[in-house]
Amino acid sequence: MTEGGLRHFRALFISDVHLGARGCQAELLLDFLRHHDADTIYLVGDIVDGWRLRSTWYWPQAHNDVVQKLLRKARKGARMIYVPGNHDEFLREYYGTHFGGIKVAERYIHLGADGRRYLVIHGDHFDLVVTQARWLAHLGDYAYTLAIAINRVFNNLRRRFGFGYWSLSQWAKHKVKNAVNYIGEFERTLVIEARRNAADGVICGHIHHAAIHNNFGVTYINCGDWVESCTAIAEHPDGRFEIITWTTMSPHGDPDREVEREAETAHTARGAVAGAGDLVDAV
Numbered sequence: 001m002t003e004g005g006l007r008h009f010r011a012l013f014i015s016d017v018h019l020g021a022r023g024c025q026a027e028l029l030l031d032f033l034r035h036h037d038a039d040t041i042y043l044v045g046d047i048v049d050g051w052r053l054r055s056t057w058y059w060p061q062a063h064n065d066v067v068q069k070l071l072r073k074a075r076k077g078a079r080m081i082y083v084p085g086n087h088d089e090f091l092r093e094y095y096g097t098h099f100g101g102i103k104v105a106e107r108y109i110h111l112g113a114d115g116r117r118y119l120v121i122h123g124d125h126f127d128l129v130v131t132q133a134r135w136l137a138h139l140g141d142y143a144y145t146l147a148i149a150i151n152r153v154f155n156n157l158r159r160r161f162g163f164g165y166w167s168l169s170q171w172a173k174h175k176v177k178n179a180v181n182y183i184g185e186f187e188r189t190l191v192i193e194a195r196r197n198a199a200d201g202v203i204c205g206h207i208h209h210a211a212i213h214n215n216f217g218v219t220y221i222n223c224g225d226w227v228e229s230c231t232a233i234a235e236h237p238d239g240r241f242e243i244i245t246w247t248t249m250s251p252h253g254d255p256d257r258e259v260e261r262e263a264e265t266a267h268t269a270r271g272a273v274a275g276a277g278d279l280v281d282a283v
């Protein structure tokens with residue numbers, strides 16, 4: 001699997017990068033992407049922080065480089081699926097479409113190497129259910145759909161009146177003694193959603209807290225984030241999942257660089273280099 005420091009996986013799952021926000025650890029993610037590759041890469045929401053960008057334009061070179069790196073991986077043949085979150089909800093108008101080889105979907109079923117089905121979803125849909133009305137999750141489809149709709153309306157109103165998205169993870173952090181409870185409630189709610197979708201597991205993000213466990217009878221996997229914890233989820237060829245933490249720059253330089261150069265040359269020869277501007281236009 002390791003070849004000159006480049007690890008290849010069956011699938012990689014990345015969420016909550018928050019490109020465009022000052023807290024985004026773009027250099028570390030870039031370094032991570034240089035050393036990790038996969039047949040399928042899932043972008044599990046909040047990759048671009050559209051809300052932050054709307055108020056102040058913050059887009060340093062490293063943020064551009066992350067976008068370029070992802071587009072290049074897609075060009076080189078990685079299957080790439082983008083499941084938008086609440087911070088990149090501008091992409092939610094593009095469900096079912098592709099840009100730069102990346103498929104955009106509201107949710108996705110990932111078929112594991114072992115044949116197990118995993119629901120891939122960002123997770124913000126359930127904020128209100130988690131904090132206020134978890135009992136709704138146990139009711140019929142109608143009440144449940146209603147709770148999710150109320151959650152969306154609630155956050156749309158907040159935004160219209162100039163408040164940010166009501167962030168579960170931020171709120172839980174302010175109430176440190178309750179944080180563990182809320183993380184647990186979030187996990188339980190997402191597990192219920194996995195069951196509703198007849199899935200064997202759920203792979204999500206949103207609360208910036210990486211995890212892999214089976215505490216509620218269904219596999220719960222959270223990608224974590226690239227603001228504080230710098231984590232991603234990798235699926236091994238045998239279907240095992242692993243949390244990879246990448247909080248320090250690798251000392252090995254860039255094993256992927258030569259391949260990139262070749263790909264870039266080949267691409268330039270065809271006269272169709274996708275610039276960062278293309279992506280900004282596309283999103």
Ligand SMILES: [Mn+2]
Nearest residue numbers: 046085086206
């Ligand atoms: Mn989110």
